[in-house]
Amino acid sequence: MITTNHYLVLAAIVFTIGVIGVLTRRNILIIFMSIELILNSVNINLVAFSYLLKNVVGQVFAIFVITVAAAEAAIGLGIIIALFRNKETIQADEIDLLKW
Numbered sequence: 001m002i003t004t005n006h007y008l009v010l011a012a013i014v015f016t017i018g019v020i021g022v023l024t025r026r027n028i029l030i031i032f033m034s035i036e037l038i039l040n041s042v043n044i045n046l047v048a049f050s051y052l053l054k055n056v057v058g059q060v061f062a063i064f065v066i067t068v069a070a071a072e073a074a075i076g077l078g079i080i081i082a083l084f085r086n087k088e089t090i091q092a093d094e095i096d097l098l099k100w
Contacts, residue, residue, distance in 0.1 A: 007048035015041035028083070028090045032076050039069045 014037055021034030043062045050058025084090055 004048050004052045007044055011041040011044040014044065026091050026093055028080050028092050031092060036069055039065055
């Protein structure tokens with residue numbers, strides 16, 4: 001039988017993978033994918049606690065998080081394409097567009 005603890009462990013593992021991806025990678029696309037992993041781990045927690053408490057509020061918040069993640073992906077990919085056209089790279093440490 002799968003319990004809430006299983007979902008919490010899964011969410012913790014996915015969150016850890018996302019944080020490690022954000023902190024160690026230099027490619028902006030991988031950083032955005034890691035941020036999506038972090039948001040998905042939050043969704044797993046929200047749905048797990050919603051099921052545990054027999055309340056749909058967590059599922060409604062999960063839908064909002066999915067909506068925000070989709071908007072972030074669309075805007076983020078647009079920014080990445082614009083940066084690639086200007087700098088011809090998607091390495092995070094080589095983009096110094098906002099420096100003086």
